[in-house]
Amino acid sequence: MRSFPRSAPGxxxxxxxxxxxxxxxxxxxxxxxxxxxxxxSPAHVLYTGPLLTATPALAAVTMGPKGTISAAAVALAVSVITATYNQAWGSRQVYTNFLAILLVSAASVTTSALMHTRRRTELDQIRRIAAAAQRVLLRPVPARLGPLRTASMYLAAESGAQIGGDLYEAVQTRYGVRMIIGDVRGKGLPAVRSAAAVLGAFREAAHYEDDLVEVVAHCEAALRRERAIPWGIDWDDEEEQAESFVTVLVAQVPDGPVIEVVNRGHPPPQVLRGGTVHALMPASPFPPLGLEDLVTGPPGETESYVFVPGDRLLLYTDGVIEARNHDNDFFALPEAVEAAPACAPPDFLEQLHQGLTRHTEGRLADDVAMIVAERLDGGAGARRRRTAFRKDADIDHLPQAPR
Structure with missing residues (x-):
């Protein structure tokens, strides 16, 4: 799969x-x-007392109580060492400097503790507001949709109070169950606006467009309109604005034992069949939404794959596969999916969540969104259709049907 540019960390x-x-x-x-x-040095005749006195005060501005205490301890230690080295004990200046450092240190530690408590309270409040906004944007998918048992999960990265740009949805339509999962490059309000635009277009177009490519085209047009609105975003430069994009994957599960996928630069879905994971790699990679100018040709292509009763489909964002441990190793998603016990979709996602937590030691670097869909047995009619289907189609990939 073709990779697309993302900002490097830092x-x-x-x-x-x-x-x-x-x-x-x-x-x-x-x-x-x-x-x-x-x-x-020979310059020891210079009066350095005010410099040491200012040390804990400066630390209180940029560090918490522990850092301020460390800076104060260093200032006191340096004062004692230099006074001893210069044999200055007994002079009024030394004791005055020492007392000044003690008083400023006490005031700095107290101020730093109060500031730290206030910042933590404000950050907790902002996080609660962000979580509420995220829940409004990303609704949990229903437990049952047509021939599928489904579940969803969203995990916010523990890095400040930013709202992420991950998006997902699953709806029952007259064409079958349609799902979308995507990831907006960036965080904060610009990412939320882009995610809302794409989700809104999908929720509308999924019900009346029979072609998945057209559904994605509606999402792309909505993103283009949203980006054209002068929101007053302070981009660092034109290159950052040009690199703003959304990776999306739209999937459709009709009545037959098949799944149809349109992938626009998103990580490929994983299908668990008979205890083995299969990645639904696109035959023709297409760029994410917002980067369509990079290529010429059609805006996407629907690809079909076998999806029979008992199969389990996992859609996810790159926060899963890019999660790293302390050795900088990526999270092994296929192995984790295969190792997860046979259980209901919500429990399955919880197993993956626990695996991610163990791998990253509870420190996710990026938001994570996942949807799991398990195909149920549709009865004898579905089994007869599946038997005929298996005789005529390859088990891993189906040719694109002419339109």
């Missing part, structure tokens, strides 16, 4: 902000080193 506005914060946190300790260098 780049963009967020990466620059984190770098500035890290540099600011190093300033208090750099000042302490500077004082030591001055006091142990």
């Amino acid at each position: 780049t963009g506005t967020g990466g620059h902000s984190r770098l500035l914060v890290t540099l600011a946190q190093c300033v208090p300790f750099a000042i302490a080193l500077l004082v030591i260098a001055i006091e142990f």
Whole structure:
């Protein structure tokens, strides 16, 4: 499958902000080193007391209570070491500096603790609001849709209060059960607006467009209209705006033992059949929504695969397969799917959730969305259709039917 550009970790506005914060946190300790260098050099006649006094105050601005205590301890230790080295104990200046450092340190630690508590309270409130907005955008799929037992799961990355851009939906239509899963590049309000535009178009078009490609075309047009609205987004540069896209996969499960898929740059679905996982790789990769200018030709293609009773389909976002452990190893999704016991779809997703938690030690780097759909036995008629179907079709992939 063709890969498409994504921002590398630590780049963009967020990466620059984190770098500035890290540099600011190093300033208090750099000042302490500077004082030591001055006091142990011929320039020790310079008055360095105010520099050490400012160290805990600067730490309180950029670090929490523990960091402020560390900076204060370093300042006190440097004051004692330099006073001993210069044999300055007994002078009024040394005791004045020492008392000033103690008073500023106490005030800085208290201020830092109060600021930390207030920030945590505000962040918890924003997270609750973000979670509520996410639940409005992403509704849990019904437990039963036509010939399928289904379940969904959304896991937010523990990195601030940003709302992610993962999206999913499953609806029963006259054409069969139709599902969509997607991932918007980026986070925050721009990602939410893009996800809402795509989901809204899918929920409408899924009920009256008989062609899956046309359903995706409606989603693409809605995204294009949303991006054309001057929301006042402060893009870093034109390149970042040009790289904004949405990977989506739309699937349809009709009455027959088959599944139809249109994949626009999204990770391929996994089908569990007889204890073995099969990836539904697209024969003709197409770019995500928003990057259609990269290629010329049709906007997508419907591909058909065998999907018989007992098969289990897993749709997921790249937060699953890109989850890493402390050794930087990716999460082995096919192995995890095969190792999951035979159980109901919600329990199956919970098993995958536990596997992700163990692999990442509870620290997801990206949001995760998953839909699982298990095909039920439709009775004798369905078995007869399946028998005839198996005689004429390859078990893994079906040729595209002419339209």
